Amino acid sequence: QQQVKQSPQSLIVQKGGISIINCAYENTAFDYFPWYQQFPGKGPALLIAIRPDVSEKKEGRFTISFNKSAKQFSLHIMDSQPGDSATYFCAAGRGAQKLVFGQGTRLTINP
Amino acid sequence: NAGVMQNPRHLVRRRGQEARLRCSPMKGHSHVYWYRQLPEEGLKFMVYLQKENIIDESGMPKERFSAEFPKEGPSILRIQQVVRGDSAAYFCASSPYTVQGNYGYTFGSGTRLTVV
Numbered sequence: 631q632q633q634v635k636q637s638p639q640s641l642i643v644q645k646g647g648i649s650i651i652n653c654a655y656e657n658t659a660f661d662y663f664p665w666y667q668q669f670p671g672k673g674p675a676l677l678i679a680i681r682p683d684v685s686e687k688k689e690g691r692f693t694i695s696f697n698k699s700a701k702q703f704s705l706h707i708m709d710s711q712p713g714d715s716a717t718y719f720c721a722a723g724r725g726a727q728k729l730v731f732g733q734g735t736r737l738t739i740n741p
Numbered sequence: 742n743a744g745v746m747q748n749p750r751h752l753v754r755r756r757g758q759e760a761r762l763r764c765s766p767m768k769g770h771s772h773v774y775w776y777r778q779l780p781e782e783g784l785k786f787m788v789y790l791q792k793e794n795i796i797d798e799s800g801m802p803k804e805r806f807s808a809e810f811p812k813e814g815p816s817i818l819r820i821q822q823v824v825r826g827d828s829a830a831y832f833c834a835s836s837p838y839t840v841q842g843n844y845g846y847t848f849g850s851g852t853r854l855t856v857v
Contacts, residue, residue: 664845673745673832673848674784719783726836728774728797729846731784 632657634722636732644740649707651735653720656701660722664729665694665705668717677718678705710739743767745835746815747849754823754856762818762852766835773816774846775808778830787831790816823856830854 635654643649655663664679680687680694680703687694693706707714717736723729746765754760766773775787786800790810801808805823810816820827830853834846 666848673850675848676845679845726772726789726796728786728789728800730786731776733783 632730634720634730634732636720636735638735639733640736640738642738642740643710645710645712647710647739649710649714649737649739650704651718651720651737652702652704653722653732654700654702655722655730657722657724657730658701659724660730661725662723662729663694663696663703664721664723665692666719666721666731668719668734674719707737710737712739712741715739745770745833745847745849747831747833747852749852750850752852752854754854756824756856757822760820760823760827760854762820762831762833762854763815764818764833764835764849765815766833767837767847770835770837770847772836773810774834774836775816775818776832776834778832778851780829784832787818820854823854825856828854828856 637652665677666674667677668674678689678692678694680696682698685696691708696703715738717734719734720732721729748763773790776784778784788801788808789797793812805821807819830851832848832851834848836846
């Protein structure tokens with residue numbers, strides 16, 4: 631019930647391409663879905679987040695697509711750059727309760 | 742406006758010693774969350790605290806681990822009698838209180854604990 635499943639585990643994309651990472655959740659009570667970016671040796675940093683009342687949110691090159699009926703959401707990185715190479719985590723939460731994180735996706739952008 | 746401050750950044754302990762990890766939340770944030778991250782793995786929730794209260798400790802091992810967030814001072818995660826399996830990065834996050842709930846964790850840079 632509390633799990634968030636993330637795929638793929640690792641992803642290699644050419645510079646300028648589109649990176650897509652997917653997540654699925656089980657608990658329909660979740661009402662907040664953030665994505666975090668983590669560089670080696672650093673803490674996770676909030677990238678973009680969405681609430682279930684919208685199906686898409688875009689911030690610069692980053693877009694979250696949300697499918698409430700399928701209980702899935704995804705991160706799209708347009709025009710991927712080498713500086714985007716990092717580990718990405720999706721998460722889900724409700725109110726003040728803990729965020730449940732996916733297993734992470736290691737993204738590599740080849741120049 | 743300083744972010745979430747964690748110290749120490751690196752901590753080495755011998756088996757059987759105690760480890761104390763500190764976290765000062767962002768100014769105005771009253772909710773603190775501790776997570777553990779093993780190498781090449783995701784973030785596992787440990788405990789959620791508000792000032793002087795433990796709200797959710799469902800991710801804390803039943804023995805050797807404890808956490809507090811006193812009225813004054815930082816939140817402390819304490820690990821007694823450390824074992825090699827405790828070696829990990831420990832992250833603290835804080836979140837502001839809002840009427841709608843708490844969103845948008847801000848993470849610290851973590852404490853990397855190595856047990857030798």
